[in-house]
Amino acid sequence: MPDPVHDIEQRKREAGVNRLFPFGRPGEPLGRAHPFVFGFTGALGVITAWLLVKAATNAQSVLVMILVAMFLAVGLNPAVERLKRLGLSRGWAVAVVFLGVLLFVAGFLASLIPPLTEQVTDLTKNVPDYIQQLRGNRRIAEWDKRYHLLQQAQDKINDSKFQQDLAKRAYDVGKMALSGTFQTLTVLILTLYFLGSLPQIKSFAYQLAPRSRRARVALLGDEILDRIGGYVAGQFTIAFIAGVTSYIFLEILGVPYALALALIVAVTDLIPLVGATIGASIVCLVAFLTGTYEGIAAVIFYIVYQQVENYLVYPRVMKRTVDVQPAVTIVAALIGGTLLGVVGALLAIPTAAAISLLIREIVFPRQERL
Numbered sequence: 001m002p003d004p005v006h007d008i009e010q011r012k013r014e015a016g017v018n019r020l021f022p023f024g025r026p027g028e029p030l031g032r033a034h035p036f037v038f039g040f041t042g043a044l045g046v047i048t049a050w051l052l053v054k055a056a057t058n059a060q061s062v063l064v065m066i067l068v069a070m071f072l073a074v075g076l077n078p079a080v081e082r083l084k085r086l087g088l089s090r091g092w093a094v095a096v097v098f099l100g101v102l103l104f105v106a107g108f109l110a111s112l113i114p115p116l117t118e119q120v121t122d123l124t125k126n127v128p129d130y131i132q133q134l135r136g137n138r139r140i141a142e143w144d145k146r147y148h149l150l151q152q153a154q155d156k157i158n159d160s161k162f163q164q165d166l167a168k169r170a171y172d173v174g175k176m177a178l179s180g181t182f183q184t185l186t187v188l189i190l191t192l193y194f195l196g197s198l199p200q201i202k203s204f205a206y207q208l209a210p211r212s213r214r215a216r217v218a219l220l221g222d223e224i225l226d227r228i229g230g231y232v233a234g235q236f237t238i239a240f241i242a243g244v245t246s247y248i249f250l251e252i253l254g255v256p257y258a259l260a261l262a263l264i265v266a267v268t269d270l271i272p273l274v275g276a277t278i279g280a281s282i283v284c285l286v287a288f289l290t291g292t293y294e295g296i297a298a299v300i301f302y303i304v305y306q307q308v309e310n311y312l313v314y315p316r317v318m319k320r321t322v323d324v325q326p327a328v329t330i331v332a333a334l335i336g337g338t339l340l341g342v343v344g345a346l347l348a349i350p351t352a353a354a355i356s357l358l359i360r361e362i363v364f365p366r367q368e369r370l
Contacts (some may be wrong), residue, residue, distance in 0.1 A: 003050075003108065012024075031214075038200070040120070042203040061183075064340065064343055066188055066190060067182060067343070067347070068186050068187055068343060068346075068347075069186075069190030069191045069194055070190075070194050071228065071232075071346070071347055071350070072187070072191045072194075072195075072232075073120075073191050073194035073195040073198055074198070074225050074228045074229060074232075075228060075229050075231070075232025075233070076097050076098075076101070076191070076195055076229075076232070077195065077198055077229055078226070078229040078230070078233060079093075079097045079342070080093040080094055080097050080195065081093075083096060085096065090196075090199075094195050096198050097195070098195065099190050101130050101188070101191075102188070102212060105184075105188075107263070108263050108267065111257075111259050111263055112260045112263065112264070115256070115257040115260050117225070122310050146306045153172070153276065154200060171298070185369040196345075202221065202222075202225070206221060208219045220357065220358065220361060223357060224353075224354040224357060227350060227353045227357070228350040228353075228354075231275070231349055231350045231353065233349075235270050235315040236270075237317060238269060238309065238313060238314060238317055239266040239267070239270050240266065241313065242265050242266055242276065242279070242305075242309065243263060243265055243266030244268040245284065246258075246262040246265040246266075246279075247259060247261075247262035249301055250262060250283070250287075253287070253294050253297060253298070254290070254294070255283075255287050255290050255294055255298070256286075256290065257286070261282070261283045261286060263278035264279055264282055264283070265280065265282075265283060267279075268282075270346070271342055271345060271346065272329070272333040272337075272345045272346070272348070274337075274345075276306055276309065276310075277306070280298075280302035280306065283298055283302070284298045284302065287299075289353065296310065328352050328356065329349050329352070331352075332348040332349050332351065332352035333345045333348050333349060335348060336348025336349075336351070
């Protein structure tokens with residue numbers, strides 16, 4: 001038999017050349033089980049997954065801001081719905097709620113920045129007096145005479161390298177403050193957009209579900225969003241109680257800047273587990289700077305108050321708003337804080353509430369039918 005490499009007619013006969021296929025009949029396509037197709041598809045999937053992970057890592061800060069803004073929008077939506085029931089349109093209801101958020105942020109900054117600036121200025125002016133007081137202390141004077149500590153400290157402060165390092169750190173702090181301000185404004189703007197278009201976002205998300213299951217998905221989705229809103233309302237209720245109680249106590253105790261300190265306690269109390277301790281530590285430090293008795297009284301007050309909040313107020317509010325057991329709340333906050341820090345701790349409890357709802361409504365009935 002002629003070799004098709006050298007014989008053109010044999011080449012055409014073996015290729016099956018005809019009028020429809022002038023270059024011969026095409027061969028059978030490679031099946032999905034073919035090693036080449038399987039390997040190429042697997043490699044392509046790995047590369048795509050790696051690119052997606054890399055893109056998500058590079059855009060982590062943006063994704064976190066979007067997630068926080070959506071969380072805040074869902075949490076503020078019950079207030080918008082309540083205003084709508086009072087007769088306002090959704091646009092005006094969103095404007096009123098968002099104006100309240102802006103007023104809170106502005107009030108917090110306005111009450112915190114002036115005393116902070118004043119204390120930094122006073123500290124800068126009183127540094128020489130503090131050094132003289134240290135020189136007047138007998139024990140410190142003996143150490144200074146032996147080791148020349150104050151002179152070394154003064155020489156260190158006057159050193160040009162130390163001043164350059166201090167200026168660099170001040171620049172880094174200012175850069176971080178500017179970045180934090182930009183991120184806060186971005187989150188607020190995104191929250192406004194998400195809050196205004198939340199019904200459209202929900203409708204689009206529900207339409208992604210199959211038509212046969214869309215009604216059940218919508219009911220479960222509405223319940224999850226209601227629980228997130230309830231969690232935000234519960235957190236703000238707990239923070240409000242902590243702030244008001246702290247303000248009354250600090251005013252009675254005579255600690256300066258009571259309003260700013262109370263706002264710090266309220267804001268830090270929004271952070272699960274450790275937020276209340278952080279706020280109480282700041283207040284107790286300021287109270288000790290005011291006086292020893294004031295500091296001891298603040299420590300006793302916040303120890304008692306945190307026990308009341310942790311065992312009476314917090315479990316009841318969370319049980320009523322998100323219907324999550326206290327143990328699940330603690331575990332979820334710990335896991336969320338480990339994964340995403342403060343943001344993860346804030347989002348962990350409503351996420352746990354959503355997961356528990358899906359398990360109870362989907363997984364348990366399916367297990368009973370097996």
